[in-house]
Amino acid sequence: MSLPQMPHSGYHWDVGPDRFFEGWYYRVTLPDCGQTFAFMYSIEDPIGGKYHSGGAAQILGLDDGYLCRTFPNVNQFWAATEYSALGHWGKTDLQISPHYLPPAEFENYITEGYQATATWNQGIICDRATHSSCRWQYEIKPIYGWGDQGAIQQSTAGWLSYFQIFEPGWQILMAHGLATGWIEWNGKRYEFTNAPAYTEKNWGHAFPTKWFWINCNSFEDEPDLALTAGGGRRGVLWWMESAALIGIHYRGKFYEFVPWNSEVSWQIQPWGRWQMQARNANCEVELVGTTELPGTLVRVPTEEGLNFVCRDTTHGTLTLELRERVWGNSKTILKASSSVCGLEVGGSPWQESWNSSAKFPWVP
Numbered sequence: 001m002s003l004p005q006m007p008h009s010g011y012h013w014d015v016g017p018d019r020f021f022e023g024w025y026y027r028v029t030l031p032d033c034g035q036t037f038a039f040m041y042s043i044e045d046p047i048g049g050k051y052h053s054g055g056a057a058q059i060l061g062l063d064d065g066y067l068c069r070t071f072p073n074v075n076q077f078w079a080a081t082e083y084s085a086l087g088h089w090g091k092t093d094l095q096i097s098p099h100y101l102p103p104a105e106f107e108n109y110i111t112e113g114y115q116a117t118a119t120w121n122q123g124i125i126c127d128r129a130t131h132s133s134c135r136w137q138y139e140i141k142p143i144y145g146w147g148d149q150g151a152i153q154q155s156t157a158g159w160l161s162y163f164q165i166f167e168p169g170w171q172i173l174m175a176h177g178l179a180t181g182w183i184e185w186n187g188k189r190y191e192f193t194n195a196p197a198y199t200e201k202n203w204g205h206a207f208p209t210k211w212f213w214i215n216c217n218s219f220e221d222e223p224d225l226a227l228t229a230g231g232g233r234r235g236v237l238w239w240m241e242s243a244a245l246i247g248i249h250y251r252g253k254f255y256e257f258v259p260w261n262s263e264v265s266w267q268i269q270p271w272g273r274w275q276m277q278a279r280n281a282n283c284e285v286e287l288v289g290t291t292e293l294p295g296t297l298v299r300v301p302t303e304e305g306l307n308f309v310c311r312d313t314t315h316g317t318l319t320l321e322l323r324e325r326v327w328g329n330s331k332t333i334l335k336a337s338s339s340v341c342g343l344e345v346g347g348s349p350w351q352e353s354w355n356s357s358a359k360f361p362w363v364p
Contacts (some may be wrong), residue, residue: 268354
């Protein structure tokens with residue numbers, strides 16, 4: 001199975017000297033053991049020679065455990081501009097320009113690094129101080145991108161995302177897919193077949209200041225369901241605005257709640273509880289995500305380089321209710337729950353709950 005080409009799949013760097021970052025997020029959830037592995041790849045100031053130039057691979061692994069490896073040499077990073085493919089070579093004896101390698105060759109010649117495409121994710125990193133390590137390789141079969149199944153896929157931030165209006169950019173590359181392969185975490189191998197998988201990316205010359213995120217595609221008794229929701233403060237030309245969205249893929253249909261077709265509201269605590277509501281002319285939805293876990297700090301690109309200003313868990317609890325609106329009445333068409341939801345807050349300040357809403361003026 002394959003998806004149509006996703007918007008913004010390719011690498012966005014314009015080869016200029018200004019501050020720039022691009023980041024990719026790949027995740028696999030293993031329902032049998034209740035564990036999730038999230039792989040976060042990033043590159044900053046790829047022109048090289050800048051204070052923050054370099055790349056990194058981070059993993060949020062078993063029980064929200066954390067592993068990170070930086071790759072200072074930007075010349076060992078590669079990415080395709082027309083489609084989704086990237087990689088960074090760390091330790092290797094190869095004396096050639098970096099590029100995608102057949103999986104067996106990568107395993108033989110790259111002793112630290114990663115490579116990923118729309119249908120493949122592979123790598124090996126280790127932390128010499130703690131002796132923690134991870135190796136992984138798995139195939140991905142995409143099911144949902146960002147839009148109705150089989151239709152032209154949409155930009156997550158709408159058609160204006162093709163212009164340098166919003167900073168940073170954000171694109172869900174695969175809202176739901178199935179992964180088959182293995183991940184070896186600190187020497188223990190986890191093999192899986194058709195495990196729920198997810199991919200997204202972000203990029204820009206400016207950096208996010210404050211955001212939240214809710215994501216899940218492994219629900220109890222609902223194998224054909226995927227949710228991505230989030231919001232934040234972003235730059236729009238010369239001002240800042242708060243925006244949020246909820247996207248649901250369910251049984252081949254895409255339910256999209258965005259400020260240009262809906263009113264979206266949120267009540268997000270600094271940590272522990274995420275609530276969102278949205279409604280448009282046809283549907284309404286309510287989400288509640290919670291966790292009693294402390295979460296794990298991960299690094300994200302900032303104006304000052306990679307910094308720990310983001311807190312994540314992949315073991316959140318989520319309830320979702322989707323209702324259809326007909327002649328002023330609402331009818332529930334979906335109720336679902338999960339105990340392996342991804343929950344995140346990032347940026348600052350988060351001293352108090354963030355309660356707000358967003359809609360365009362013409363939304364009724």
